[in-house]
Amino acid sequence: MRDDLVVAGIDLSGVVARLAAAAPAADAAASFPREGVRAVHEAGLLEWAVAARYGGRELPLGDLARLAAGLGRGDPSVALISLMTLFAHRQQAIGNFWPDTLYRRVLAEGGRGPVLLNAARGEPELGSPARGGLPRTRARRTGRGWSISGTKRFVTGCEGLSYILVWASTDETPQRVGTFVVPGGAPGIRIVENWRSLGLRASGSHDVVFDEVEIDRDDVIGLTPADIAGQDNRAHAAITLVVTALYLGVAEAAREAFLAFAEDRVSANLGYPLARTERFIALAGEIDLLVSGARQIILGALDHAADTPDTLLRARLLAGRQIKQAVQLAVGALGNPGLSRDTALERHFRDVQSVLVHAPQEDTVIALLGRGAFAAVTDTSRPDRLPAA
Template structure:
């Protein structure tokens, strides 16, 4: 999908202008979200058969990297909606009438969807387990009760996609579509993180929340419920593109400071010193190659989960290192709010926090490497067909 780069750049500037206040006040970034919606970006991944632009995951990652330069919290909130539309484009798993209503709503205001999956007792579903949140069958539909954690964008969501188990026998597990504003929803404003502060990833309590019978996705047996971390590798890599934007914003702040800072004992910008030139090169190497790693894997490796996971880990580590290098390179001013680097430094710490977290992803690669070795060794030990017939 071809982007309108002039419109995208203007949107990113609007998002960036509002970012410091939303971060400082730890509040939902309405200005940035409205700018993204006005540009038509939130619905860019709606399939063409539903009247959308049909943007791919690769396209979505490019959009997220751009928005991430302005405000990664806005990008993260937007990503959840972009990915849900991609899921519908690929699997057509939403009830037809419900999805049509959502698309109509998106014409009037920002449609914001996000899954509510993590729970206080369970932790991240990426590590296995079933939800404690219960969907009780009623004569007219379902009644949802339970508590969810880290619900990104909670204050601005139009719909919560609540992962819950049913009270049936046998039990089933599914995702129940709960419109914001439904009685029984209570947002517990406890998000007070180091970075991504405007993402508003609060806890949400659901108490006897009524959901129509058919407003549920992927209702299935419990044996099919665990999260497929390998299957979601492409999505988590696309999410990492947000932090390419963070690192590029940090790089720009570093470059601006280096050109504007003119010590009296030097008489010219520190950007002309060999030390800063070397630092600039190291930062560019880390950021530029991380971008290449991510987008090459999204373009050529969608069928290779291990490649996608490696790309995410390597690129994420490089992006984190690049921002740290920029802050360390200019010393005390790097931690000054006015320079701009300190917010990027805080935000980049979340690059590998998203599920599956770094240790889980490493374990997937480790098991895969052992399995590959075992298969190769077994093949080498098999007698050849010539020996078998001799």
């Protein structure tokens, strides 16, 4: 039993092995990872963030990150799809935002198969909500409840979602903004299969079009006035750090692939494995320093500073940069074999490129930290000295 694959007292090694076995085929076909999702569901992992008051484990953030790293080691696409569901459950655990009847219905459906949830927020015109703005997607009042129309981008796992949590603006005066709970199979939903990313090919983060999709009046979360509905990037710092942990798992898998190659490869002119050469010993040490250091950064921040957003934002960038550097180092050391589709390292290299792509993006975080640094030493009576956010 590996200690880093034991989360909340549960050994994940069997689940991770199932994910790793199915991942290459799903990646090659860029197809929805049904086998991996099935494995996660059968292990009960999709409900690990459900609140204790609903009979769930209500895992703390540090353990969610450990879970993310384990799943990411097997298949980061499955890890990302799973995290979106876990985050939705965590939102209910900490804030009780869902209508209770609706949420209990969602939990009950989990007994019949995987119930996948994801928030659909990005839009073609808006881009990422992390950069400001309100959704163009509209929720129109009807006799039954609401009719949803609009287009959402990068809806991870959309082909298998049980419910899509659609961020939309109402047609009311004054306007409100909220999250509308739309069944994944509702009439009027169309998936535009345009996810052609370098990595996480099996995540199926396609565009989704909603054309007058009808939902009940009460199937909505957190309606607020439009003038206070912007995204608070600091408030999401812990969640984005947990997402970074899934890429830690990718880097750990890449480290294992590098070490296995070095152990197995016997150069004709040496007569012994590359793992016995000083160069590869030093490379293994550098990679371990970066990967293990990233694990310490992520878990240390979440375990001990989960209520300090700027600490979490710094941890995300530091760990993310180390994760990318470690995998780049492994691929560069192997040369052509590292970029061959015959090795797992090539897939890990592609997948890890997305580590700092998730909102808020790297430049947004750097700007937040920079403004905070200036604010700490700037006379508060001279706010004009700071550039506008």
